[in-house]
Amino acid sequence: MKKKQITKTMLVTSMALLLGLSTACSNSNSGSGNSGSEPAKTGNTAATDAPKEIVELKAITMGNEPKSGLDNFYKELDALTEKDLGIRVRFDYIPWGDEKNQISRAIAAKEYDLYVGGAWSDFANFATKNAFADLTPLLEETPDLVEHYKGSLDRVKIDGKVFGIPQYNKPGGGGEGMLYREDLRQKWGLPEIKNLETAEQYLYKAKEEYPSTPMLNDKRFGTNIYSQLIASKYYTVAADYAVASYEDPYKIISIYDTPEYKEAVAKAKQWYDDGIVDHDVLAAQGNATAETLELMKVDQKPLEFNNHLGAVSNNYINQLKDALPDSTYGWYDFLMDNDAPAFLPRMSPSTITMISVGANTQYALQALKFIEKGHTDQTYYNLLAYGVEGENYKVDADGYILYEGIPTDNIKPAWTGLYDGYQALQVNYPGEWKAIFDNIQAEGAKRAEAGGTDPYEGFSFDTSSLATELSNLETVKTQYIQPLSVGMSNDIDGDLAKVQKQLKDAGFDTYLAELQKQVDAFKASK
Known part of the structure; x- marks a missing residue:
């Protein structure tokens, strides 16, 4: 699918308007659109060989489209969704950077049927303005989803309504932190990075060694x-x-x-x-991680100060190891390494998947059932999270995800918001990173079990x-x-x-x- 980036020329309408579900129906044997078709029928109908009508839904996901494999991805996905749900789904990839503004414009312009949101979006504000379908009554028709979440979907309500399905985390560690070149830390004779003081020592030495590159550009x-x-x-x-x-x-x-x-x-x-900070930092996009990754790959910068462990693990490490095979890396976690309490995973409207609403809501149930499949059917999850096996990822003899032999520009970002710790396959990260990742998860899980429930579990600030x-x-x-x-x-x-x-x-x-x-x-x- 051709990459599409939402531009600032997109029509912006009032966020208070109800947002319509854009639908394009097509014959299952052709790619031509036919808007206004009736919903696909389920069950036995009249004895006829007439082709089944298929609804095509548009969705947003974050990251960069893989270089190849999408043709086979959609071929495999369509085979599942057309048979099970009477729909097709097509994704547009929104590069990280100005994501909050881009997604806000997309919602206001009624561009998509399935949206993703997170701490980097304005999801809660849009939800209070009826931008998304109230999924509460539809949950009765997705019992596998409700069962999978063990009743916890009630904890993501805003004004008594469920407006989205959140990612589902297992107890574990890893949040915002600093990625750095461990081989250089050892070469420079610096202490292990475990607090702001030792991180600062690394920043200043890095600036000395890489004088032409600001260490902080975000x-x-x-x-x-x-x-x-x-x-x-x-x-x-x-x-x-x-x-x-x-x-x-x-x-x-x-x-x-x-x-x-x-x-x-x-x-x-x-x-x-x-001079540690770029003096043009205010002109940078809201998220400058893509720029930093490219600098790290060509050894023009030895660290990333602002990122999330999951994003680093899934998007950075393979590319860095491919570009600089002899480099090694370390991780300083801003919360865990500074003795922040850890709690069992908080079920809240953080990273979440929403369905738009408006005059045409007849396909909201199919969209929700698609989300249900993503969280409860391993075949769907693997395809939506990892792509096509053999093209976008591999699985080793022990059942671990690995990317050996997969070009780094062909690793498919997961559908943002889908992440499910109870469906995700373990990743065989390269080199030292597997031990780093596994140790953080184990320590986080231990602390979470000891910490119990977050006192703000279930709280959502209504700013309407x-x-x-x-x-x-x-x-x-x-x-x-x-x-x-x-x-x-x-x-x-x-x-x-x-x-x-x-x-x-x-x-x-x-x-x-x-x-x-x-x-x-x-x-x-x-």
């Missing part, structure tokens, strides 16, 4: 400095705005009132002034009454907070005071009061 680094400083002290309740201490978990505190925020800003300023405040706060974040968080300040105290004033004028007190009110109600309900 504006999220300031947030990750803060997350390391608060890992052993606070829960993050509302990203970018509010935390709560472990000692008093239901008492909301503004991020900007914590002493650690000023400490993070001071550290960011130090790195910015010392805060549209004006959220818009104002986003402006403040862009104009005042973002420059400060990357170290662009000549007067930290003065700039912090300015941020506090701008937040107050934007309605931050109202935002915090509403959040506290909902947290109090959640606490009372427990």
Whole structure:
């Protein structure tokens, strides 16, 4: 399928409008469209050899389209979905970078039937505006899905409704962290990287050895400095705005009132002034990981400061090992290595798959059954997660996924949001990375079992009454907070005071009061 990137010229409509399900029906023996067809019939119909009508649904997934294998991928997928569900599904790949804006534009323009969302998207805001189908009544017709989730889908409700099916994690470790060249750390005689101080030593030595390359080119680094400083002290309740201490978990505190925020800003300023940070960092896309990967592959940069263990494991390691066979790598986890408590997997609207809604909702059930198949049928899962065996991945004699002999540009990204720890095959990662990954999972699982349930399990902040405040706060974040968080300040105290004033004028007190009110109600309900 030809790669398609959503552009800024896409028609943007009001997010408050109901979004329609785009359908293109076609004869199962041809590729021609025939919109307006009736839904595919199920069961026995009149004795006739008339071809069955097939609904074609459009879906978004993140990452880069594999170089080859999609023809066979769709051939295998169509053979399953046409027989089982009376549908075809076609995916458009959205490269990581400006994903939040691209997905928001796609939703507003009614482009797709199946969407993906995560912490990097505006899913919850769109859900409160009826952008997605309420799946709650349809769950009765997908009993295998409900059974697979063991009743936990009730825990992802927003305003009493299930708007999406979340990824399903097993207890385990690994979150945001820093990938680095372990062979160079040893060569440079630096200590093992286990905290912000030792990570900083590596950054400065790397800058000395790679003087033409800024070590930090992703504006999220300031947030990750803060997350390391608060890992052993606070829960993050509302990203970018509010935390709560472990000692008093239901008492909301503004991020900007914590002493650690000023400490993070001071550290960011130090790195910015010392040239560790690209001075054009604010011009970078929201996610600069693709640029960093290319630099690492040609040995022009020895680290990636902002990424997730899963993304590094699935998208980075094979490419890096292929490009630099003698290199070895290490992982510094911002939360686990800083003594953050671990809990059993939280079932929440984080990475999630949604179905659009509008005047034509007759295919929502088929779409949901497609998601059900992805989570409960191993053949579907393997195809959607890994692609075509032999072309996009291999399986060794022990049942491990491996990519030996598979060109790195032909490794298929999984359908974003589908990940299911109870369906996923183990990966035989190359070299030292398998031990690193397995050890993190084992340690995370042990901590999660000891930690029990997250006190915010099941909490979802309903911001539907805060549209004006959220818009104002986003402006403040862009104009005042973002420059400060990357170290662009000549007067930290003065700039912090300015941020506090701008937040107050934007309605931050109202935002915090509403959040506290909902947290109090959640606490009372427990």
